[in-house]
Amino acid sequence: MADKPSAAELKDYAEQADAWFKENTVRDPGFMLPLTFMEVSTDQQFDFLQDWQRKVYEAGYLGASWPKEYGGGGLHSEYQRVATRAMKKYDAPIMINAIGNGWAGPLILDLGSEEQKQKYIKPMLSAEDIWCQGFSEPENGSDLGNAQLKAVKEGDEYVLNGSKIWTSLGDRAKYMILLARTDFDAPNKYAGLSFFLNPMKIDGITTSRIKKLTGEYGFVQTFFTDARISADCLFGGEGNGWSMAMKTLEYERGAKVKPVGGFFVKELDVMEIVELAKNSVRNGKPLLDDPVMRDKMTQYMIDIQALNLNNTRRRMPQLMQDRPMGLPLMNKLARTELIRELTEFSLAFQGTKAGYYVGDENAVDDGYWHRSYLNSFSATIGGGTSEIQRNIVAEHALGLPKTR
Amino acid sequence: MDNLGTIGTTEEQIELMDVATNFCRDKSPIDKVRGMIDDDLGYDPDIWREIGELGWLAIAIPEAHDGVGLSMAEVVPIAEQMGRNLMSNPFGSTTLAAQALLAGGSEAQQAAWLPKIAAGAAATLALREDNGDWDLSNIEAAGTVSGDSVSLSGKKQLVLWADSAELIIASVKIDGAVRFALIERSALSDNAMRRETVIDETARSYEVTLDGVTVSTDALFDAGRTRETLEKIELAAGLIHAAEMTGGAQSVIDYTVEYLKTRKQFGKIIGSYQALKHPTVNNYVEYEKARTHLYSAAHSWGEQGRGEVAVRMAAAQSHSSYSTAADRAIQFHGGFGFTHDCDAQLHRRKAILSGALIGDAAYQRSKLANLLFD
Ligand SMILES: Cc1cc2nc3c(=O)[nH]c(=O)nc-3n(C[C@H](O)[C@H](O)[C@H](O)COP(=O)(O)OP(=O)(O)OC[C@H]3O[C@@H](n4cnc5c(N)ncnc54)[C@H](O)[C@@H]3O)c2cc1C
Numbered sequence: 001m002a003d004k005p006s007a008a009e010l011k012d013y014a015e016q017a018d019a020w021f022k023e024n025t026v027r028d029p030g031f032m033l034p035l036t037f038m039e040v041s042t043d044q045q046f047d048f049l050q051d052w053q054r055k056v057y058e059a060g061y062l063g064a065s066w067p068k069e070y071g072g073g074g075l076h077s078e079y080q081r082v083a084t085r086a087m088k089k090y091d092a093p094i095m096i097n098a099i100g101n102g103w104a105g106p107l108i109l110d111l112g113s114e115e116q117k118q119k120y121i122k123p124m125l126s127a128e129d130i131w132c133q134g135f136s137e138p139e140n141g142s143d144l145g146n147a148q149l150k151a152v153k154e155g156d157e158y159v160l161n162g163s164k165i166w167t168s169l170g171d172r173a174k175y176m177i178l179l180a181r182t183d184f185d186a187p188n189k190y191a192g193l194s195f196f197l198n199p200m201k202i203d204g205i206t207t208s209r210i211k212k213l214t215g216e217y218g219f220v221q222t223f224f225t226d227a228r229i230s231a232d233c234l235f236g237g238e239g240n241g242w243s244m245a246m247k248t249l250e251y252e253r254g255a256k257v258k259p260v261g262g263f264f265v266k267e268l269d270v271m272e273i274v275e276l277a278k279n280s281v282r283n284g285k286p287l288l289d290d291p292v293m294r295d296k297m298t299q300y301m302i303d304i305q306a307l308n309l310n311n312t313r314r315r316m317p318q319l320m321q322d323r324p325m326g327l328p329l330m331n332k333l334a335r336t337e338l339i340r341e342l343t344e345f346s347l348a349f350q351g352t353k354a355g356y357y358v359g360d361e362n363a364v365d366d367g368y369w370h371r372s373y374l375n376s377f378s379a380t381i382g383g384g385t386s387e388i389q390r391n392i393v394a395e396h397a398l399g400l401p402k403t404r
Numbered sequence: 405m406d407n408l409g410t411i412g413t414t415e416e417q418i419e420l421m422d423v424a425t426n427f428c429r430d431k432s433p434i435d436k437v438r439g440m441i442d443d444d445l446g447y448d449p450d451i452w453r454e455i456g457e458l459g460w461l462a463i464a465i466p467e468a469h470d471g472v473g474l475s476m477a478e479v480v481p482i483a484e485q486m487g488r489n490l491m492s493n494p495f496g497s498t499t500l501a502a503q504a505l506l507a508g509g510s511e512a513q514q515a516a517w518l519p520k521i522a523a524g525a526a527a528t529l530a531l532r533e534d535n536g537d538w539d540l541s542n543i544e545a546a547g548t549v550s551g552d553s554v555s556l557s558g559k560k561q562l563v564l565w566a567d568s569a570e571l572i573i574a575s576v577k578i579d580g581a582v583r584f585a586l587i588e589r590s591a592l593s594d595n596a597m598r599r600e601t602v603i604d605e606t607a608r609s610y611e612v613t614l615d616g617v618t619v620s621t622d623a624l625f626d627a628g629r630t631r632e633t634l635e636k637i638e639l640a641a642g643l644i645h646a647a648e649m650t651g652g653a654q655s656v657i658d659y660t661v662e663y664l665k666t667r668k669q670f671g672k673i674i675g676s677y678q679a680l681k682h683p684t685v686n687n688y689v690e691y692e693k694a695r696t697h698l699y700s701a702a703h704s705w706g707e708q709g710r711g712e713v714a715v716r717m718a719a720a721q722s723h724s725s726y727s728t729a730a731d732r733a734i735q736f737h738g739g740f741g742f743t744h745d746c747d748a749q750l751h752r753r754k755a756i757l758s759g760a761l762i763g764d765a766a767y768q769r770s771k772l773a774n775l776l777f778d
Contacts, residue, residue, distance in 0.1 A: 274776075274777065277777075278777070288773075288777050291770075294770075294773045294777070295766065295769050295770070295773070297773070297777070298720075298769040298770075298772050298773045298776060298777075299720075299769060301717075301772070301776055302693075302697070302717045302720055302721055302769070302772070303693065305408055305697070305700075305717060306693035306694075306696050306697055306717075306721065307693070309410070309411045309696045309697070309700050310692070310693070310696050312410070312411050313411055313696050313699070316411070316413065318413055318418045318421075319411075319413065319695070319699055322654070326688070326692055327692060330685075330688075330689050330692065333685075333689065334689050334693075387678075387682070390678075390681070390682045390685040390686075391678070391681070393685045393688065393689070394675075394681045394682070394684065394685050397688070398661050398684065398685070398688060399661065399665065400661065400664055400665060400675040400676070400681050400684070401665065401673045401675050401676040402676060403676050403677070403678055403681070
């Protein structure tokens with residue numbers, strides 16, 4: 001890795017980043033901006049976010065610590081941390097290419113060939129190539145190991161047949177990380193799986209949009225009908241699909257990180273919730289004078305503070321001796337469930353106003369809290385449900401037996 | 405909100421953690437813990453002596469008073485491991501008495517007592533009374549000054565390890581103001597102390613009657629330091645009990661997980677049933693949060709404002725997670741869980757006593773709310 005910067009170098013860089021984001025951040029483009037990469041609904045939103053990621057990348061504040069030879073900035077990770085902090089400070093929009101930069105990219109950097117790194121990383125950083133993920137199927141969601149999409153080798157091609165579903169950004173993506181079955185006679189369901197870096201804009205692949213609980217779009221069903229892809233698209237070797245998928249999920253669930261910079265999901269700022277509570281009334285008095293609301297809000301402060309500090313603690317081996325995998329594995333479960341509870345709680349503050357929704361002028365904060373609550377399920381379901389996360393923590397951190 | 409703490413460790417803290425992990429595990433196996441339940445003293449005097457020799461009572465005492473000169477941050481891993489191994493002795497009460505002396509004692513009072521404590525003398529605090537209030541300034545025990553002597557009256561309750569303590573620091577009201585009086589154990593007659601039956605059978609607690617006890621005015625803390633002494637005691641107690649409860653929560657979760665991995669019903673290991681597995685994960689998550697808060701509190705100890713927020717978060721989280729984990733531990737052991745032989749009850753009872761001593765999770769949150777929102 002690159003050299004650790006001196007305090008002075010870092011300060012210079014921080015000032016530049018601060019100035020850049022101050023100058024360039026657009027928070028209100030005149031239409032609603034998505035809170036997460038799973039929420040990109042309209043062309044307007046998509047174009048804006050793709051453009052925004054390209055701009056940030058070209059300014060050097062995205063992928064700053066990724067290897068230079070593949071399009072990154074080649075700097076020490078401290079630089080990226082500083083740049084991301086500036087994005088947070090100016091409440092910058094999200095980075096749209098989450099599946100590319102968050103999980104496919106790190107995987108390719110870890111295990112890909114030189115050629116794959118040359119080909120995929122740079123356009124992924126600039127958001128020219130949007131990535132999506134084809135894991136879940138209509139009949140096999142939580143039981144991902146049972147995925148049935150068929151990939152049959154014919155010469156130097158694979159022929160794909162079947163369907164993937166809940167594909168976020170599936171109608172926008174150029175590539176998909178795809179889990180498919182190459183061997184139907186394998187000794188167990190996992191051994192028959194292979195992993196592909198699959199091109200989306202080819203004959204035989206079509207998508208159909210699915211309307212979400214919020215009334216917006218964002219994910220699709222993807223259909224494969226005799227779609228032919230080059231055998232070069234295979235990643236990690238035939239029969240190793242499960243292991244590649246698990247490595248992907250380590251990044252997706254935050255058990256491992258290779259931070260590209262920025263946020264894929266708008267972080268909830270608990271202080272905004274405290275503000276909302278302070279500005280709400282109950283029985284003519286400030287809401288936080290109500291002992292029940294006050295106690296609950298305090299408990300959430302304790303929870304938030306614990307999860308924030310967990311991020312530091314997990315980098316401190318001296319405080320992780322007994323169950324070293326505990327904190328990394330529980331991260332997704334604890335965080336996503338807390339956000340769901342907190343955003344639900346924020347509706348309780350609003351009294352009669354809790355009845356309004358996005359689009360009505362009487363809605364509190366333009367319906368931000370309602371939107372946040374409904375969208376919070378994207379994280380308690382997507383990426384492996386909370387129930388599945390509990391199985392994982394039980395089995396891999398506590399050593400309890402599998403549920404069969 | 406700039407009164408939220410951070411997390412960090414010191415080298416000494418981690419060294420002490422390693423030593424304490426081994427020491428407490430080796431010296432306090434469960435049969436020993438249970439053996440002490442019917443013992444009058446309640447702990448093994450040889451082990452107590454060793455603890456003194458290890459210098460653990462001297463950790464947070466300044467070098468000028470023969471201490472090690474570290475802080476409560478370094479006491480935390482020891483209390484944590486004691487809680488984890490249900491090792492019961494006057495370590496906590498003695499450490500708190502030393503903290504009280506540091507906050508409120510005069511130079512002469514500190515010089516008289518801190519070196520003794522550093523060398524292994526036990527001490528304790530007499531703060532609580534019949535009204536059951538966690539507000540330590542709500543007291544009725546009194547002192548009447550005449551000349552240079554103070555005659556004390558009233559009753560103090562839940563005085564931990566009083567029969568072992570060479571020094572008892574009691575809160576009394578003098579002329580309407582809370583004051584602290586140093587009482588030597590030898591000044592109390594045997595019938596001034598009644599052993600209380602407390603829910604945690606591994607602890608020893610006494611009701612102390614102050615009627616007829618006289619101390620010199622030299623034995624009073626300065627009136628001007630009452631407030632900071634009360635605050636320091638409350639925080640130090642919160643931190644020590646949070647450490648013990650966090651260790652206890654880890655232990656009762658491990659104990660439950662072991663059972664879930666071995667017991668079979670309907671032909672299956674019961675740990676494969678999600679009705680047991682998922683709540684156990686939830687309890688484990690809450691425990692890890694408690695441990696994070698604990699080491700944040702240790703790290704933020706001594707920082708104005710942040711210290712109190714961090715300690716109260718640790719106390720609240722450890723009390724709620726210990727209580728829930730132990731409660732579920734009883735249930736998940738079935739009929740065996742209902743027995744005295746099952747260790748789940750030891751933990752459940754200990755969590756109740758700790759909450760009673762420092763204020764339970766809800767009380768800690770009510771104090772926190774004032775710090776966070778007002
Ligand atoms: C917003 C969003 C975006 C998504 N984006 C993508 C994407 O880009 N690519 C992709 O591949 N997938 C994506 N997903 C799909 C997601 O990964 C699946 O929805 C998820 O894994 C659950 O699968 P399922 O929908 O089939 O539900 P099911 O597996 O049918 O689950 C139904 C219920 O049963 C529970 N359950 C299932 N098995 C167990 C078990 N063993 N123990 C206990 N409870 C169990 C579940 O927790 C859930 O509550 C997305 C989902 C959402 C909500």
